[in-house]
Amino acid sequence: MEHFNFGTFAAILTTTAFLPQAFKVIRTKDTKSLSLTMYLFMLSGMVLWTLHGFNLNDKAIIYSNIITSAVNAVILSLKISDLLKEKEAKKKSS
Amino acid sequence: MEHFNFGTFAAILTTTAFLPQAFKVIRTKDTKSLSLTMYLFMLSGMVLWTLHGFNLNDKAIIYSNIITSAVNAVILSLKISDLLKEKEAKKKSS
Numbered sequence: 001m002e003h004f005n006f007g008t009f010a011a012i013l014t015t016t017a018f019l020p021q022a023f024k025v026i027r028t029k030d031t032k033s034l035s036l037t038m039y040l041f042m043l044s045g046m047v048l049w050t051l052h053g054f055n056l057n058d059k060a061i062i063y064s065n066i067i068t069s070a071v072n073a074v075i076l077s078l079k080i081s082d083l084l085k086e087k088e089a090k091k092k093s094s
Numbered sequence: 095m096e097h098f099n100f101g102t103f104a105a106i107l108t109t110t111a112f113l114p115q116a117f118k119v120i121r122t123k124d125t126k127s128l129s130l131t132m133y134l135f136m137l138s139g140m141v142l143w144t145l146h147g148f149n150l151n152d153k154a155i156i157y158s159n160i161i162t163s164a165v166n167a168v169i170l171s172l173k174i175s176d177l178l179k180e181k182e183a184k185k186k187s188s
Contacts, residue, residue, distance in 0.1 A: 031127050
């Protein structure tokens, strides 16, 4: 009996999941409850997955990780820009 | 020539990345900037990855996705509980 292919649906869900987070952050300009460490780990991990994909010569791994890396980079850069603004504001108020 | 194995480091980073987010949410009780849709997609995707792991009989896929599903479920339940509290507060104020 053929197994039902959960993998394709799994890949679509976990690959597109970061998009609504990126849209939310762009729309609200609010990154306060996002963890900087999470997005640093996630982006580094995804860049390594992309390199792993090149080693395996597997286009599915390469392309899905390039896309999610780009989306993660957007979230991470908005988080870092928020932290820098916060630091600047603290400096002014003290 | 052996390829450098980026895969192991990639897996460690993307598997552990959600932990600091979970700790942050537990510590601060703040989920305002987290996207509900992201965590719904992510948890569904990870449950499907786990099932895919069972189909392939691959312990690495099964265990890493059970762990990240649990961590994601914590973040998602705190997000949902926040949204319910917010709704309740709005009802009282109107």
